[in-house]
Amino acid sequence: MTVPRRFRSGSPTGHRHRPWPLCRHCCGLALDLGSARTRAWIAGRGMVLDVPTITFRGAGAVYPVQRGAIVDVPGTARMLDRLLSHRLPRLTRPLVVVTAPVLDGPDYRERARAAVEVLRPRAVLTVPTARAIALAAGADLSLPLLVVDIGAHLTEVVLLVDGLVFDARRTALGTTDLADADATAEISEAISTMFTSMLRQDRTSLTAEALGRGALLAGGGALRPDLTHRLVGGTHAPLRAVPTPHTAAVRGAATMLRAAHGHPSARGTSPPGPGPLFR
Numbered sequence: 144m145t146v147p148r149r150f151r152s153g154s155p156t157g158h159r160h161r162p163w164p165l166c167r168h169c170c171g172l173a174l175d176l177g178s179a180r181t182r183a184w185i186a187g188r189g190m191v192l193d194v195p196t197i198t199f200r201g202a203g204a205v206y207p208v209q210r211g212a213i214v215d216v217p218g219t220a221r222m223l224d225r226l227l228s229h230r231l232p233r234l235t236r237p238l239v240v241v242t243a244p245v246l247d248g249p250d251y252r253e254r255a256r257a258a259v260e261v262l263r264p265r266a267v268l269t270v271p272t273a274r275a276i277a278l279a280a281g282a283d284l285s286l287p288l289l290v291v292d293i294g295a296h297l298t299e300v301v302l303l304v305d306g307l308v309f310d311a312r313r314t315a316l317g318t319t320d321l322a323d324a325d326a327t328a329e330i331s332e333a334i335s336t337m338f339t340s341m342l343r344q345d346r347t348s349l350t351a352e353a354l355g356r357g358a359l360l361a362g363g364g365a366l367r368p369d370l371t372h373r374l375v376g377g378t379h380a381p382l383r384a385v386p387t388p389h390t391a392a393v394r395g396a397a398t399m400l401r402a403a404h405g406h407p408s409a410r411g412t413s414p415p416g417p418g419p420l421f422r
Contacts, residue, residue, distance in 0.1 A: 170185075170186060170231065170232055170235040170236070170237040170238065171185070171186035171237060171238045171239075171240070171397075171400040172184070172185055172186070172227070172231065172237045172238070172239045172240070172262070172264075173185075173239075173240050173393050173394075173396035173397040173399070173400055174223075174239060174240070174241045174242070174259070174393070174396065175241075175242045175272075175275075175390075175392045175393035175396060176196065176208050176213065176219065176241065176242070176255065176258075177196055177208065177294055177295060177392075178196060178206075178208050178209055178210060178211060178294060178295045178296035178297060178317070179195065179196060179294070179295030179296065179318075179319065179363075180193060180194065180195060180196060180295070180389075181193075181194055181195070181196045181208075181222070181226070182390060182392075182393040183226070183227060183230075183393065184393050184394070184396070184397040185230060185231065185237075186397075186400060188230075190390070190393070190394075191227075191230055192226055192227070192230075193390070194226065196208050196222070197222070198215075198218045198219070198221045198222035198225070199221075200218065205218045207219040207222060209296065210296045210297055210315050211244040211247060211251075211294065211296060211297035211299075211313075211315075212247060212250075212251065213251060213254040213255060213258065216254050216257050216258050219254075219258035220257070220258045220259075220260070220261040221261075223258060223259060223261055223262060224261045224262070227262060228261070228262065231262065236263055236264060236265040237262060237263075237264050237265065238264065238265050238266050238268075238400065239259050239262065239264045239266070239267045239268070240268050240269070240270055240396045240397075240399045240400055241255045241256075241259060241267060241268070241269050241270070241396070242269070242270055242271075242272040242275050242392045242393065242395075242396050243255060243269040243270065243271060243272060244271075244272055244297065244299060244313070245271050245272065245273055245299055245301050245308055245311040245313075246299065246311055246313050251269075252269045255267070255269060256269075268399075270395075270396055270399050271301070271308055272292055272299070272392050273290040273292060273299065273301035273303060273308065273311075274303060274306060274307075274308075274395070275391070275392045275393075275394075275395030275396045275398075275399065276290050276292060276359060276361040276385060276391045276392055276395055277290060277303060277306070277359065277395065278395035278398045278399065279361075279385060279386075279391040279392070279394040279395035279398065280359055280361075280383075280385040280386070280391065280395075282359060284303065284305065284306035285305065286352075286353075286356070287302065287303070287304050287309070287349040287350070287352050287353035288302070288303045288304075288353055288356075288359065289301070289302055289303075289338075289350070289353040289354055289357075289358035289359065290302075290303060290358065290359045290361065291334060291358050291359065291360050291361070291362075291374075291382070292361050292362045292392075293317060293318065293330070293334075293360070293361070293362040293363065293364025293365060293367075293370070294317045294318070294362045294363060294364070295317045295318050295319045295363060296315065296316075296317040296319055296320075297313060297314075297315060297316075297317050298313065298314050298316055298317055298330060298333065298334065298362075298364070299311060299312070299313045300312045300313070300334060300337040300338065300341070300358075302341060302345075302349065302350055302353060304349055309349060310341050310344075310345065310350065312337035312340060312341060313337075314330070314333040314334075314337070316329065316330050316333055317330075317362075317363075317364065318362075318363045318364050318367065321364075321367065321369075321370065324369075327367075327369050327370050327373055328373065330364070330370060331370065331373040331374050331377045331378075332377065334374060334377075334378065335374075335377045335378050338354065338378055338380070342354070354380050355380075356381070357380065357381030357382060357383050358378075358380065358381075358382050358383070359383055359384075359385055360374075360382045360383065360384045360385065360388065361384070361385045361388040361389075361391045361392070362388060362389060362391075362392075363388070363389045365384040365385065365388035365389070366388060366389060371384065
């Protein structure tokens with residue numbers, strides 16, 4: 144997936160954009176801070192990182208993101224500085240779009256923005272991971288959509304309606320827990336339970352409609368045939384894996400950079416806040 148190097152629309156101030164990377168207004172970074180892997184995409188260069196989420200303090204290794212939560216902001220900042228500072232164009236201030244687990248809310252977004260400050264961003268916007276996955280899949284967001292994201296340490300089931308989060312569930316289980324058949328069954332059962340809970344509590348027909356069309360499956364868990372086979376049997380619902388599911392979130396965030404370029408918070412005219420695209 145690529146983003147055009149030249150933005151044709153001018154800014155409200157009349158600035159005329161120059162080709163990336165000469166224009167500081169066009170430097171963009173998409174970032175997915177996973178519990179196990181950190182992935183980054185830079186405008187004009189594509190995917191530049193897919194590495195373990197790890198930093199170092201003294202002689203020991205530190206894992207700054209755990210179970211979908213940023214538990215060590217300074218450590219995350221050190222990691223981003225080490226991995227990305229030399230990869231970004233000099234004398235630019237990038238626009239950064241960061242994926243965020245749906246149910247971590249303001250705390251995750253605040254911690255992510257604090258960590259990314261080490262890159263001297265022009266603005267930091269966050270997008271729900273489920274929405275980024277849907278965009279990477281080219282899904283029709285005008286219809287209710289279920290997204291199942293099975294990460295290394297966390298699994299989320301999210302219902303999107305008109306592209307916005309309508310309902311969400313999570314379990315602190317992921318692919319790192321799949322050491323045996325019992326763990327595979329546990330994750331499958333947890334996802335089935337989340338489906339059932341959403342159906343029972345939804346007074347509309349939106350969840351049933353989305354489930355009937357089939358859920359999008361993403362994250363590293365979508366690459367596990369043992370898990371996906373059990374899921375199909377346990378949920379009795381069609382499931383469709385997103386192409387290259389383990390990188391779907393960062394690719395969707397890269398797509399969001401196009402919309403982010405014209406967002407008021409990206410131009411510094413208003414603080415980042417809730418909206419149809421970002422949170």
